Amino acid sequence: MSSTLPGLPNSLNLPAHLSAHKYFLVCTLTVAAWDTLVLSPRTWRLMRTGEWPVLKVLFHFMRVFMPVEFAVVAVAFFDTKWSRNTCDKFYLFEPICTAILLAACSAVHVIRIHAIYERSRAILVLMGSLFAAQVVVTGVACGFYRSVPLLDGQGCIAGPKANWVGVYWVAPTLLYTVSAILALNRSLSSLQAKPLSPWKLMLRDGLNLYGAIWIVNMVNVLFWFIMKPTGDADPIKTIVTSMAAVLTTSMSLRIILGIRGTLSHGGSFALTGSTVPSNSSRATHVISTRSGVPTNSTPHTYTLDDMRSKPEAAWGEVDSKAASNGDDKGFPIDERAVTPPNVGVKVTIDREVGYDSYAK
Structure with missing residues (x-):
């Protein structure tokens, strides 16, 4: 790579695309550090829980692996003392580690999408096939990376040997596309x-997270195949890859949380608890009124969501106070009253028994 300004050292005399690549990596490191700091309290709370399911293991693995990987990549990229021989032995570190990181993120999507579809076998086959294809494609594509021939002092970067190596990112992007579509379909x-407003629906089901993952990976794929390098030493194709990996990891962590x-x-x-599945029991209670005045109105049925404005403890407090004062008027439920037909409030409680949570 020829110098653009005579007299400057190679570490400062950078072409435009290489300089942009370094600035973008600084942004990537900033996002990784910020994400690591912000999620620390929630990570500690999750660590203290007793159970260790697969999603919890994946969370803590990605939580540590992602910042460590890109800290090492940054050292190789910004250290002016790295020689070309050292880079030839190191350049596969980033594509291999990123493939592992993407596999962990994709595993989160497979497990989560399978869960929100009530563990459908068809969904598992679909997402599992995409996951297997991603692992194979990224693993094979790692063998077709090369060390970008930069000058001494300009850093160490891995680049593709051919344009088709971009399938490395096409495979996970396809999985995240299907994941986002299935998550949106389940929410709708x-x-x-x-019924919910679009904003509340998005926040409730994390659709913004799935959408952010899809957008950053799609931009990366388009960037990879559309941008044309000016030569063998131009790293333009891999500018967005580090940011795509960091944001995909960050959003996947938040899906778990x-x-x-x-x-x-x-x-x-x-x-899941709003409908009555086959393995649930339904209990119906009629709360009678004290007036005993018959009405022609149809009894109202309330769900637990409608009763959340009244804390459960308030009922007990009213009962205890009334009992201590010897006043039976304080009781919200008078079992001595005779309820005429079609009078009172009918409360239906759906109680789901999670048999899957018990050992078989």
Whole structure:
């Protein structure tokens, strides 16, 4: 690579694309450091939980592996004392480690999508096939990387030997595309049970996370195949790859943290308890009124979501206070009253028994 300005050392005399690559890697390291710092409290709380399902193991693995990988990559890229011989022995570190990181992220998507579709075998076959294809493609593509021939002092970068090596990123992007479509479809189908605004639906089901992962990987793929390098020493194709890996990891970590309840078997969908599955029991209670005045109105049925504005402890407090004062008027439920037909409030409680959580 020829110098652009005579008299400057190679570490400062950088072509435009190489200089942009270094600046972009600094941004990548900033995002990785910020993400590591911000997620520290939630990581500690997750660490203290007793169970260790697959998603928890993947979370802590990616949490450590991602910043360590790109810290090492940054040292190789910015250290002006790295020789070409050292780089020829090291350049495969980033593509191999990134393939491992992407496999962990994709495993999170496979487990989570399988879970929100009630562990459908068809979904598992689809996502599992895409995951297997990604592992094979990225593993094979690592053998077709090379050390970008930079000058001494300009750093060490891995680049592709041919344009088709971009399938390294096509495979995971295809999996994240299917994952985002399936997550969106599951969320839209839930609107029949509980209508929500698009904003609340997006936040409840983490659709923004799936969308962010898809966008950053699609941009990376387009960048890889559209941008034309000016020569063998031009690293233009790999400018976005580090940022894509960091953001994919960051959003996948938040998908895990967004799961409500236990992480076993990938968690459950947000509205799993709103319908009555085959392995659930239903209890119906009628709360009578004290007035005994018959009405012609149809009794109202309330779900637990409608009763959340009234804390459960408040009922006990009213009962205890009334009992201590000897006043039976304080009881919200008077079992002595005779309820005429069609009078009162009918409360239906759906209780799901999670047989999967018990050892067989």
